Amino acid sequence: MRLEINDIHVYYGKIEAIKGISVVVNQGEIVTLIGANGAGKTTTLKTVSGLRKVSSGQIIFDGQDISNLPAHERVEIGISQVPEGRGIFPGMTVLENLEIGKYFRKNRASEMSEDLDRVFTLFPRLKERISQAGGTLSGGEQQMLAIGRALMARPKVLLLDEPSMGLAPMMIQNIFNIITEINKSGTTILLVEQNAQQALQRAHRAYILETGNVVKEAKASDLLNDPAVRAAYLGTGAEHAV
Amino acid sequence: MINLRDKGAELWEGANRLQRTAFALVAIFAALCLPYAGNFSLTNFLNTPISSYEAVLVYPVGMYILMALGLNIVVGKSGLLDLGYVAFFAIGAYTAAILGTHTHLNTWEILPMGMGFAMLAGVLLGLPTLRLRGDYLAIVTLGFGEIVRILAINTPSIGGPNGIAGVPQPPTVLGQAFDITHPDHFFWLVVIMILAVIWMVRRLSIRRPGRAWEAIRQDEDVALLMGVPILRYKIWSFSIGAAVGGAAGVIFASEQMFVAPQSFNYNVSVLILSCVVFGGMGNIWGVVLGASILSYLPERIRFISNAREFVFGLALVVMMNIRPEGLLPRKKREHLSDEERAALKATRAALTASKKASKKASEKASEKASEKAEKEASK
Numbered sequence: 001m002r003l004e005i006n007d008i009h010v011y012y013g014k015i016e017a018i019k020g021i022s023v024v025v026n027q028g029e030i031v032t033l034i035g036a037n038g039a040g041k042t043t044t045l046k047t048v049s050g051l052r053k054v055s056s057g058q059i060i061f062d063g064q065d066i067s068n069l070p071a072h073e074r075v076e077i078g079i080s081q082v083p084e085g086r087g088i089f090p091g092m093t094v095l096e097n098l099e100i101g102k103y104f105r106k107n108r109a110s111e112m113s114e115d116l117d118r119v120f121t122l123f124p125r126l127k128e129r130i131s132q133a134g135g136t137l138s139g140g141e142q143q144m145l146a147i148g149r150a151l152m153a154r155p156k157v158l159l160l161d162e163p164s165m166g167l168a169p170m171m172i173q174n175i176f177n178i179i180t181e182i183n184k185s186g187t188t189i190l191l192v193e194q195n196a197q198q199a200l201q202r203a204h205r206a207y208i209l210e211t212g213n214v215v216k217e218a219k220a221s222d223l224l225n226d227p228a229v230r231a232a233y234l235g236t237g238a239e240h241a242v
Numbered sequence: 243m244i245n246l247r248d249k250g251a252e253l254w255e256g257a258n259r260l261q262r263t264a265f266a267l268v269a270i271f272a273a274l275c276l277p278y279a280g281n282f283s284l285t286n287f288l289n290t291p292i293s294s295y296e297a298v299l300v301y302p303v304g305m306y307i308l309m310a311l312g313l314n315i316v317v318g319k320s321g322l323l324d325l326g327y328v329a330f331f332a333i334g335a336y337t338a339a340i341l342g343t344h345t346h347l348n349t350w351e352i353l354p355m356g357m358g359f360a361m362l363a364g365v366l367l368g369l370p371t372l373r374l375r376g377d378y379l380a381i382v383t384l385g386f387g388e389i390v391r392i393l394a395i396n397t398p399s400i401g402g403p404n405g406i407a408g409v410p411q412p413p414t415v416l417g418q419a420f421d422i423t424h425p426d427h428f429f430w431l432v433v434i435m436i437l438a439v440i441w442m443v444r445r446l447s448i449r450r451p452g453r454a455w456e457a458i459r460q461d462e463d464v465a466l467l468m469g470v471p472i473l474r475y476k477i478w479s480f481s482i483g484a485a486v487g488g489a490a491g492v493i494f495a496s497e498q499m500f501v502a503p504q505s506f507n508y509n510v511s512v513l514i515l516s517c518v519v520f521g522g523m524g525n526i527w528g529v530v531l532g533a534s535i536l537s538y539l540p541e542r543i544r545f546i547s548n549a550r551e552f553v554f555g556l557a558l559v560v561m562m563n564i565r566p567e568g569l570l571p572r573k574k575r576e577h578l579s580d581e582e583r584a585a586l587k588a589t590r591a592a593l594t595a596s597k598k599a600s601k602k603a604s605e606k607a608s609e610k611a612s613e614k615a616e617k618e619a620s621k
Contacts (some may be wrong), residue, residue, distance in 0.1 A: 024448050050466070051466065051467070075468065075469035076469060082468055083463065087464035087467070089456070090460065100457055100465075103453070103470050104470075149468070150467075153468075162298070223318045
């Protein structure tokens with residue numbers, strides 16, 4: 001698995017939201033995109049999953065140019081996105097939400113229970129809520145459901161858009177532990193986060209985005225100790241850096 | 243206010259198979275008897291003054307129920323706002339009129355063709371427009387509805403504004419003649435078609451297309467991210483809805499024996515949509531009830547002539563204030579249906595089975611390991 005975002009430009013109408021971003025994600029990595037609001041993180045992710053089209057540049061997945069592949073077919077080749085704000089189907093039960101996660105595969109019962117089993121091992125809480133409507137879950141449970149649902153498709157690369165959004169600190173820790181666990185079991189992860197502290201602690205490599213451009217690319221641990229980065233994104237001034 | 247839908251669902255789920263079948267048969271029998279209700283003192287309050295009660299049951303009541311069920315697939319199930327649904331009704335009706343007067347095909351042979359043409363129109367309209375969302379789709383479909391009507395007015399070869407007269411009536415079936423003296427037979431035909439549509443929609447709802455439509459209705463982007471080919475399913479929804487409208491059109495033309503563009507006004511689209519919203523979007527029984535009331539009421543109160551439209555509008559406004567989600571709203575997902583419960587049970591069984599298996603395997607492994615350790619220790 002290798003995902004390559006190659007000098008992409010993306011427009012919203014006449015506004016150029018992404019002005020030539022290049023990102024590489026290798027097998028087994030957690031790569032994170034951090035940056036302020038409007039830097040183009042979410043748009044980059046949406047372009048990879050196919051919700052947005054590039055006006056120039058390519059998305060290369062396993063050596064194939066998938067820039068023009070429709071979004072639903074990208075799921076089939078192994079790219080799953082957990083959308084910003086979770087995107088749970090509120091009127092469907094937890095089970096139905098999970099089932100739709102592997103919609104493209106004509107459901108074979110054995111495979112289905114195998115995948116459900118895997119999700120429930122990661123998120124035992126979801127199993128307790130199996131027949132509850134998605135909309136009645138707490139924020140943290142919804143995030144679990146969103147991640148679990150994306151895993152049902154057995155993705156090669158999982159795109160996560162702000163998994164910590166609106167969650168309590170305890171729950172954030174919890175979710176990031178699980179993300180690390182998913183990565184260790186072999187799923188590559190491209191993570192977009194506002195919570196730079198957590199993202200940099202968990203990721204192998206990171207890209208810093210500013211107004212549609214990549215301004216820095218480095219090992220996550222290096223960025224975590226970079227005084228300039230700490231001042232700009234981690235909310236601690238350079239003088240406080242240890 | 244008592245919750246009619248939940249009460250009904252509770253009774254239905256509490257009943258066994260025999261009771262359900264009996265209830266369904268009684269309900270169907272009662273529906274088939276409706277044309278004769280005007281003759282008995284107990285039920286003659288149903289009689290419509292001025293217009294013929296039996297004819298009213300066929301058009302508008304039966305036709306509106308049929309069309310509302312078709313539109314419900316599009317609006318209620320998949321959440322696509324179609325303001326030009328009457329176009330498919332018109333296409334079905336004109337197919338029946340043109341083929342009926344120019345060829346020797348009878349109504350039964352024309353029926354699938356009318357549905358086919360309506361479906362084709364649905365696909366042709368859907369391909370470019372279903373990429374649009376919400377309001378845009380509503381405007382485009384509204385335009386389509388008007389285009390079909392205006393095209394009919396301006397095409398002299400299909401009668402222009404005068405329409406086509408002398409549309410043949412359906413041939414006799416099982417000794418039952420379909421002519422002007424037998425509106426009850428037409429009504430039976432429509433009831434059978436309604437039952438067929440209800441059966442189809444219920445089948446589709448619990449299968450893959452239903453899941454896809456539900457996902458599209460709740461969140462289009464996420465549906466796409468889950469690998470649901472949304473354009474394909476939207477077009478399916480659109481064209482199945484269109485086919486039902488087309489079928490209604492064919493029967494309408496052969497019952498009235500006459501089609502003209504003014505029968506396919508924009509108001510019809512709006513009225514059908516009102517039936518769906520008034521009854522309860524997405525709920526078959528709500529839609530049937532809503533369409534029955536909204537089509538029957540204006541005929542029933544025809545005696546107050548000028549105030550009729552006013553009373554009708556007032557009733558709509560009051561009802562939508564009391565029950566904004568419709569008479570029988572869509573089922574909220576608090577409890578599961580029988581099929582869902584069965585599916586859940588199977589899933590749970592599979593889960594515990596696989597867990598037991600893995601537990602056994604790990605127990606065996608640990609037993610072996612301890613045996614080994616014991617052996618080594620004894621050595």
